[in-house]
Structures are given as structure tokens and as C-alpha cells.
Amino acid sequence: GQNIDQPTEMTATEGAIVQINCTYQTSGFNGLFWYQQHAGEAPTFLSYNVLDGLEEKGRFSSFLSRSKGYSYLLLKELQMKDSASYLCAVGDNAGNMLTFGGGTRLMVKP
Amino acid sequence: ETGVTQSPTHLIKTRGQQVTLRCSSQSGHNTVSWYQQALGQGPQFIFQYYREEENGRGNFPPRFSGLQFPNYSSELNVNALELDDSALYLCASSPGQGDGYTFGSGTRLTVV
Numbered sequence: 001g002q003n004i005d006q007p008t009e010m011t012a013t014e015g016a017i018v019q020i021n022c023t024y025q026t027s028g029f030n031g032l033f034w035y036q037q038h039a040g041e042a043p044t045f046l047s048y049n050v051l052d053g054l055e056e057k058g059r060f061s062s063f064l065s066r067s068k069g070y071s072y073l074l075l076k077e078l079q080m081k082d083s084a085s086y087l088c089a090v091g092d093n094a095g096n097m098l099t100f101g102g103g104t105r106l107m108v109k110p
Numbered sequence: 111e112t113g114v115t116q117s118p119t120h121l122i123k124t125r126g127q128q129v130t131l132r133c134s135s136q137s138g139h140n141t142v143s144w145y146q147q148a149l150g151q152g153p154q155f156i157f158q159y160y161r162e163e164e165n166g167r168g169n170f171p172p173r174f175s176g177l178q179f180p181n182y183s184s185e186l187n188v189n190a191l192e193l194d195d196s197a198l199y200l201c202a203s204s205p206g207q208g209d210g211y212t213f214g215s216g217t218r219l220t221v222v
Contacts, residue, residue, distance in 0.1 A: 042200065042213040087152055096166030097143065098211065100152030
């Protein structure tokens with residue numbers, strides 16, 4: 001079966017750092033994706049991890065541990081525009097589909 | 111700005127009706143996937159097409175069907191609409207299987 005868990009909501013302060021965790025149990029694995037989705041808009045690609053370790057891209061970093069079925073997205077120097085839902089998704093072995101978690105709604109406060 | 115466009119942006123249908131949603135992908139994107147996203151939830155995979163053939167399907171009944179055309183456009187058809195079909199329908203395309211996906215802004219379908 002496919003199971004991806006992430007917190008439903010998080011709140012953080014502008015300028016701070018926030019870590020959004022994602023755990024997964026899937027029958028196949030072809031990489032872990034993070035997407036950002038503002039209300040009423042398309043999900044936009046943030047990061048892709050297929051090997052263990054940390055991938056850094058500007059203010060955003062993503063970490064993967066395949067043995068633990070665990071990933072996190074780290075957002076630094078939070079800005080008000082970072083208020084959005086963050087979706088964790090696992091690609092299947094065939095590369096045919098993404099299985100998404102329920103999304104974490106992040107609210108950044110002044 | 112996304113390279114994937116969907117139409118219409120909003121749609122209201124009556125239970126039992128049929129609906130066709132459309133997606134136009136970026137040139138060269140041979141893979142298109144469709145997802146259903148209920149309010150407050152993550153997207154759920156409906157099916158994927160690669161070079162006009164369905165090559166993956168999620169846990170959706172046969173009344174959900176699709177087509178992909180040579181001009182990188184695609185359709186999602188839903189027959190016998192039910193109230194629970196109310197959701198945001200997202201189209202996502204990529205150059206090939208397993209590559210990164212670009213999502214469209216979606217079609218918000220309301221079934222009354």
C-alpha cells in the first residue's frame with residue numbers, strides 16, 4: 001500500500017526557519033518530490049531527492065533518508081509569501097505516478 | 111508562468127451529467143497525468159498517458175476516462191457525475207516517464 005504522512009498545519013514567524021517532515025511507506029520508490037501550492041493555484045516544483053542526503057536550493061533545502069522512509073523540507077528566512085501548502089510526493093518505480101501526502105498548510109506570521 | 115494550460119477554470123455540472131476537461135501541455139512533453147484534488151487534501155492520481163496510450167491508472171472507476179492527442183493536448187472525461195466528484199482536477203506533463211512534472215492551474219468542478 002501507499003502511505004505518506006505530513007503534518008496538517010504549521011505556523012512560523014517571518015524571518016525564522018521551519019522544517020516540514022514527511023514519512024512514507026510505499027510499495028515502490030523512484031524519488032521524493034516537494035511541491036508548493038498557493039490557494040487556487042497549480043502546485044509548483046520545489047525539489048527532488050532520489051539519493052540520501054541534503055539538497056540545497058537557495059532558501060529551500062530538502063533531505064531524504066530512504067532507510068527511514070523520511071524526508072524534510074527546510075525553509076530559511078521565511079517570508080510572508082511562503083504561506084502556502086507544501087506537498088510531499090513519492091514517485092513509483094515505473095515513473096508513472098506520484099503519490100501525494102495530504103499537504104502541510106504553512107502560515108507565516110509577521 | 112506554467113507551460114501547462116487547462117480549460118475551463120471553473121465548471122458547474124448536475125449529478126448524472128458528463129463532463130470533459132481539457133489540458134494543453136508543453137511541446138515535447140509526451141507524458142501527461144491527471145490528478146483529482148479534494149479541498150484540503152493532496153492530489154490523487156487518476157491516470158497517465160504516454161504517447162497517446164494509457165500506461166498507469168489509480169483507484170478510480172471506469173467512468174473516468176481520458177485521451178491524449180499528438181499535439182500534446184489531452185482530455186479527462188467523467189461520466190455519470192456524482193457529488194463526490196466535486197474537486198480540483200489537475201493536469202501534469204513531463205518530457206518523459208519519471209521526469210519532473212509541470213502542473214496546470216486546474217479546473218474546479220462542482221457537481222450539484
